[in-house]
Amino acid sequence: MRSAFGTRRETAPQIREIDRRGFYRRLDAMLATYAAAMEPPVDQMPGRRTIMERHAAYPGFRAFVAGRRRDVVGFAYGFRGEPGQWWHDVVHAALAETGGPEHAQAWMGDTFEVAELHVHPDSQGQGLGRRLITTLCADRPERNVVLSTLDAETPARNLYRSLGLTDLLTAFRFPGGGPLYAVMGARLPLSSRRS
Structure with a gap:
């Protein structure tokens, strides 16, 4: 697409829902976006692939990619949280410890868990993360949405707050070490207010 001045104008990334097969086909591209956004140690990437492959088999799995042509510049996916899933069980136990079993059940008993939301650094700051998460969470049958993010003042954390998410846990370290997270x-449905 060319503008009136004859220069090439980039089109906005298109967001498309993908099924499990499409998710597996795009896994390499999604992992490349994840690596660019998160800058994890290289030795963690095979484990990340295994986790994402496992997630695609969870009940209520839903995934979206954002891109131009075949490029993936962002993606988001989640699923229905259930007992027996590692993240679900760890967070449920932590919420029960801090607020009691009723508190944990109120949040984790009927929940959509956003497992991953990443936008390539070259495409950040354009509202793509907001579009991905609101599209992902639209029309879900669950009562709640939960996710974890780094426990720091980041653009992602501000985005989640602007959509009505509040802190359930802070300074939380998942088993196995790593940085501190906020759940x-x-x-x-998510709030539509912008900040």
Whole structure:
């Protein structure tokens, strides 16, 4: 597409829902976006692939990619949280410890868990993350949405707050070490207010 001045104008990335087969086909491209956005140690990438492959088999799995042609510049996916899933069980136990079993069940008993949301650094700051998460969470049958994010003042954390997510856990370290996380949650549907 060319503008009136004859220069090539980039089109906005298109967001498309993909099924499990499409998710597996695009896994390499999604992992490249994940690596660019998160800059994890290279030795963690095979484990990340295994986790993402496992997630695609969870109940209520839903995934979206954002891109131009075959490029993936962003992606988001989640699923229905259930007992027996590692993240679900760890967070449920932590919420029960801090707020009691009723508190944990209120948040984790009927929840859509956003497992991953990443936008390539070259495409950040354009509202793509907001479009991905609101599209992902639209029309979900679950009562709540929960996710984890780094426990820091980041653009991602600000985005989640602007959509109505609040901190359920802060300074939380998942088993196995790593950085501190915040676990955030909201009632569905997400808020549309912008900040």
